[in-house]
Amino acid sequence: MTALVLEMRRLAAVRLDRAWLAVAAILLALALLAPAQATESLRFTIEALIGVAPWLALSVGVAAYAAASGADNLIGRAFQGRQAPMILTAALFGGLSPFCSCGVIPLIAALLAMGVPLAPVMAFWLASPVMDPAMFALTTGALGFEFALAKALAAVGLGLMGGFGVMALSRGGWLADPLRPGVGDGGCGGAKVRNPRPPVWAFWREDARVEKFRREALKSALFLGKWLTLAFLLESLMLAYVPAEAVAGLVGGEGLAPIALATLAGVPAYLNGYAAIPLVSGLIEQGMAPGAGLAFMVAGGVSSIPAAVAVWALARREVFALYLGFAFAGSLLAGVLFQLAQ
Template sequence: MSAPTTGTTGTTGRGTRRLAGLLAVAALAWTGLYALNEVLWDAGFAALGLDLGARVWGSLHFFLYDVSKILLLLVGMIFAIGMLRTTLRPERVREFLQGRSLAVALLLAALLGAVTPFCSCSSIPLFIGFVGAGVPLGVTFAFLVASPLVNEVAVVMLADTFGAALTATYVAAGLTIAVVVGWVFSHLHLERWVEDFVFTTPTATLLRSGRRPTLRDRVDAALEETRDILGRVWKWVILGVAVGAGIHGWVPADFFATYAGEDNPFAVVVATVLGIPLYSNAAGVIPIAEALWTKGMATGTVMAFMMGSVALSLPEAVLLRRVLKPPLLGIFFGTVAVAIMAVGFLVNAVF
């Protein structure tokens, strides 16, 4: 009986080592592609003799480079975080939060949201799982707000585009909004406006067996999550970059100075509202924000536009309506919108 067991163990060990090797090769390939992305597009346009100073070719270069960069980031980061999330169970979060003060629980939930999915739509399954597992509703909403607002991809791209100071401001503002919204919801006792099925049927994909997952289990789950999330957001990334490319090359510089400049006292409100239908995810909206910023829109107004686009979206409203009853859905959107506008006005006053 012992010989077959040993053989099986040896085969399993070799399979694990082979899979680990393939992951290392894939990581190196991804790193190389990401590092060479801009170089390759620059070389291609130069070889064709295309002038990047021209509106058409400049916009096209902007579009191709940013789409490639964002999709590479999405694939790499979703897969890496998916590997990490294979052991994240809603019940563990509930147990970890038990006995902690509300402020600590809200901050921990916001930080957890910052290292999980990239968009509000993909964070809703975890939202359902947390509520169904008994995590307090206010704490769960802190996670739901922070998850799309603050994530690794957004931080990297923000730092590259806007610099460290504004990136730190954005991250701090996003986490603050999440904590404040969670605190408000913790005191309103709104559980009656959550659909009943959330409390009785947790999402099957979030309920793992008690066994320790193998490397193959982790890889399979991460690949499935990557396909799932990427399949939902890739078209929004392309749309977002296309809008950004159009603004980058064709919108006159004085357009935003007129309608969303410092002289318009309602610019932050307008930017927040207009951001909602443009939503894709944080990665997809940053190119648009960059174009708006370079065209003269105030920093706080740009930040409000980004946050409105990321945290409040029509697709999110459709999905959340399956989970939340209309009164709670309205309260959620209204509270987050007011918090975003407050951040926009504050940043405009400081920067």
């Protein structure tokens, strides 16, 4: 039996997680309480998944290629040299790296424990969860290239704001010890920085890397599939039961208030970057201001509750406060600028 078949069985056994259970619970409740809506929601979800399938395939391919080729090892280069160029490089790498807001935590712990200045680390920390190549492809498919580009620029801009802001604050000796006592070096996360290896772009020449590509493609497909299924299902309910005029009244129209409200709502209401894409698409169709949609996605990606808990456990309180402050201010600014550009 091949390793891929074993991996499929292992993944199938553990994928009955909260996302799939939520999908099953919602469909069961609809079948009992609103059979007609259950059929409509199921149809909507299937058609939406078929519509996004080309972008999903592209996303899976990009993520698997990055893992198989070892492209993530390039991250170590972002933290070498003088501090200002480090901040710029870290923000750019953060906007392109395939790390989520929680997955980046071990790497951050490694960087800080190894003595890398907080400023470039903060730049990477803030930019990384907002956008990656796979998310860019899915965002383009659901919300258009302009929105995806704006989100990528917001990721880099947020990283630059946080990095240079921390650098200015650190000049007086403040923030010299950002980690909580007893935090380790990040384990395997630090290996990518301590011992960076050159990527193997033509990974198909090595059987082990081809096998890794297959495993990562399957893993990504299952991960994205479950969240997109849940998100499209929730979108169908939102379109059915949430009046468009209510959405437009809260987060639509002109001015700063809708964008600020969306920025604040991004923290508790966020699922993850992939699940947010169809939800925001549905909200914009109902009247949500595009700038508010961008602010919601950027703020939620950086400071969702799971990520915030992880940061709280890792960093001292003043670093945690800066992290949230830069996340809110940068998301709000990104939303305002995008709205002005419409």
